[in-house]
Amino acid sequence: MGPSLRERLQSPRVALLANVALVMAGSTLALASFIDLITGVVIVVIGLVGMFVSLLGYRDDGDD
Numbered sequence: 323m324g325p326s327l328r329e330r331l332q333s334p335r336v337a338l339l340a341n342v343a344l345v346m347a348g349s350t351l352a353l354a355s356f357i358d359l360i361t362g363v364v365i366v367v368i369g370l371v372g373m374f375v376s377l378l379g380y381r382d383d384g385d386d
Contacts, residue, residue, distance in 0.1 A: 334380035341376055345369035 330336065345366050352362020 334376050338373060338376035338380060341369045341372035344372065 348357075348362050348365030348369060351357045352359055352365075357365075
């Protein structure tokens with residue numbers, strides 16, 4: 323039987339996609355002036371750090 327929904331949601335791929343969405347949302351909201359530039363930069367940096375961590379987890383997950 324395949325992996326459960328919980329296992330699929332905790333995968334590095336899902337975390338990577340969530341962080342990409344965070345980067346895109348932060349940059350779009352900052353460019354559209356819905357949030358100020360500093361807040362947009364903070365959101366994008368958090369997303370980029372999350373992407374880096376997700377890629378490390380994805381690489382480690384593939385080594386098994």
